[in-house]
Amino acid sequence: MYSKKLLEEFTNPKNVGIIENADGVGQLGNPADGDVITIYIKVKNGILEDVKFKAFGCAAAIATSSMVTQMAKGRTIEEAMHITKEDVAEALGGLPPGKMDCSNFAPDTLRVAIEDYQKKNKV
Amino acid sequence: MKRIYMDHSATTHVDPKVLEAMLPYFAEKFGNASSLHSYGQEASEALSLSREQVAQTLGAQPTEIIFTSGGTESDNMAIKGAAYMCSSKGRHIITSVIEHPAVLRTCEQLEKEGFEVTYVPVDRDGIVDLQFLEDSIKEETILISIMHANNEIGTIQPITEISKLIEGKGIILHTDAVQSVGKIPTDVNELGVDMLSISSHKIYGPKGVGALYMRDGINILPLLQGGGHERGLRPGTENIPGIVGFAKAMSIAHENLEHDSRHMEHLRDSMIKKICGKIPHAKLNGHEKKRLPNNVNMSFKYVEGESLLMLLDMKGVAVSTGSACSSKSQKASHVLSAIDPGVDYIHGSLRFTLGKENTMEEVDIVVDLLEEAVIKLRQMSPFGEDI
Numbered sequence: 001m002y003s004k005k006l007l008e009e010f011t012n013p014k015n016v017g018i019i020e021n022a023d024g025v026g027q028l029g030n031p032a033d034g035d036v037i038t039i040y041i042k043v044k045n046g047i048l049e050d051v052k053f054k055a056f057g058c059a060a061a062i063a064t065s066s067m068v069t070q071m072a073k074g075r076t077i078e079e080a081m082h083i084t085k086e087d088v089a090e091a092l093g094g095l096p097p098g099k100m101d102c103s104n105f106a107p108d109t110l111r112v113a114i115e116d117y118q119k120k121n122k123v
Numbered sequence: 124m125k126r127i128y129m130d131h132s133a134t135t136h137v138d139p140k141v142l143e144a145m146l147p148y149f150a151e152k153f154g155n156a157s158s159l160h161s162y163g164q165e166a167s168e169a170l171s172l173s174r175e176q177v178a179q180t181l182g183a184q185p186t187e188i189i190f191t192s193g194g195t196e197s198d199n200m201a202i203k204g205a206a207y208m209c210s211s212k213g214r215h216i217i218t219s220v221i222e223h224p225a226v227l228r229t230c231e232q233l234e235k236e237g238f239e240v241t242y243v244p245v246d247r248d249g250i251v252d253l254q255f256l257e258d259s260i261k262e263e264t265i266l267i268s269i270m271h272a273n274n275e276i277g278t279i280q281p282i283t284e285i286s287k288l289i290e291g292k293g294i295i296l297h298t299d300a301v302q303s304v305g306k307i308p309t310d311v312n313e314l315g316v317d318m319l320s321i322s323s324h325k326i327y328g329p330k331g332v333g334a335l336y337m338r339d340g341i342n343i344l345p346l347l348q349g350g351g352h353e354r355g356l357r358p359g360t361e362n363i364p365g366i367v368g369f370a371k372a373m374s375i376a377h378e379n380l381e382h383d384s385r386h387m388e389h390l391r392d393s394m395i396k397k398i399c400g401k402i403p404h405a406k407l408n409g410h411e412k413k414r415l416p417n418n419v420n421m422s423f424k425y426v427e428g429e430s431l432l433m434l435l436d437m438k439g440v441a442v443s444t445g446s447a448c449s450s451k452s453q454k455a456s457h458v459l460s461a462i463d464p465g466v467d468y469i470h471g472s473l474r475f476t477l478g479k480e481n482t483m484e485e486v487d488i489v490v491d492l493l494e495e496a497v498i499k500l501r502q503m504s505p506f507g508e509d510i
């Protein structure tokens with residue numbers, strides 16, 4: 001069963017949406033598997049000034065996306081790259097055993113968005 | 124918060140009349156039906172009466188009823204028991220791709236033991252392909268097991284037609300009627316089946332009890348060895364309170380079948396219509412008419428079923444989903460995969476299963492909450508913008 005904290009995050013997710021002219025975009029998953037997360041980032045002076053997401057997936061996918069965007073916002077790129085699934089799971093009061101795989105998904109998508117930014121800016 | 128239960132295919136509450144019938148058999152009439160004294164007689168009388176009641180609702184003889192621990196056991200007993208008994212005659216079994224795991228996993232186990240199993244596909248409406256089934260029959264076929272009604276999409280299978288197809292061929296016909304009993308007629312002679320599985324907790328009876336109907340003249344090997352209970356086919360001291368409750372639940376369901384199913388069918392059709400009217404890109408899974416009176420299974424494009432279920436649960440509405448995200452271990456339901464509603468729909472399914480006590484008012488509340496939840500999730504979805 002999901003923790004209270006995760007359910008709260010799932011029902012009232014933060015940072016839902018799209019960033020127009022984002023500096024980096026990451027997307028992982030596919031509709032046939034039942035989950036897709038897209039993360040948009042805005043970067044200024046090496047800091048993630050804004051982070052937004054869109055997600056199609058289970059309650060854990062949505063809650064972890066919301067959590068990872070909040071954890072990344074205001075951090076340096078280096079710090080954001082190193083947010084782990086354990087960090088996210090812990091911030092949500094734990095995940096049910098069968099759902100630990102989903103928690104990888106949001107931080108990985110964030111890393112894809114950052115790599116996209118780095119590629120575009122040849123950092 | 125007022126809670127609304129629309130997951131009656133998962134389980135039902137115990138009917139107060141059922142509970143009342145069971146109560147004396149816990150502390151007062153607690154005897155072992157095999158004992159010779161008066162305590163034993165009380166229990167044994169209750170057991171006989173229950174057997175008669177269950178048989179009557181199925182158009183069967185009391186000697187044809189074997190009490191079990193529920194649907195899973197009945198399915199295992201019927202399929203393995205018949206396969207082991209007939210293995211010298213042949214080792215081929217026919218079933219369908221949309222069976223409950225209690226049947227599918229049992230057949231897979233038999234495959235490991237050297238039996239050959241054909242899994243008959245279904246059409247887009249979730250009805251088994253009769254032609255395919257007929258073409259699959261061969262000399263070595265000993266058993267056909269096709270469910271009467273599907274637990275996820277509620278589709279009703281042509282059991283009577285199958286029984287006619289195999290008339291005189293000496294093939295045993297088993298049906299899993301766990302979802303159909305109490306909702307549509309299940310007279311064993313009209314269906315033409317040799318074996319039929321029932322579970323009590325789906326029809327307002329207690330959990331952990333059920334029965335296997337087994338036609339006179341059919342022989343199976345028992346899965347358990349022990350005393351001579353249930354003619355040696357299912358040894359173990361009988362669960363008298365459970366059996367009494369189960370029989371009472373069967374009687375009530377049988378008596379009210381027409382009334383209850385008409386009521387639920389009315390709610391079902393109205394619910395489907397309202398959902399389709401309010402929510403764009405919603406799709407009914409399974410045949411529109413050949414379905415259980417209480418089953419509404421719909422998919423919503425660009426929405427994932429589990430998150431939809433969770434949002435409804437937060438509002439007090441209990442439903443279920445056949446879709447689980449397939450990242451790693453979790454897979455889309457085998458039933459939905461079989462009818463293939465398309466990649467945009469397959470993970471967005473929700474199953475509402477109505478009960479005899481649900482009302483039109485509840486249907487309206489649930490449809491409104493559902494609309495709200497779908498909109499919310501589509502706004503979050505990376506695909507949702509174009510609708």
Ligand SMILES: Cc1ncc(COP(=O)(O)O)c(C=O)c1O
Nearest residue numbers: 193194195223225274301302322
């Ligand atoms: C079609 C079908 N068969 C078998 C079962 C298993 O029944 P039980 O829970 O009594 O073991 C179920 C219950 O989920 C079912 O829906």
Ligand code: FES
Nearest residue numbers: 058061102448450
């Ligand atoms: S993201 Fe797929 S089960 Fe959670």
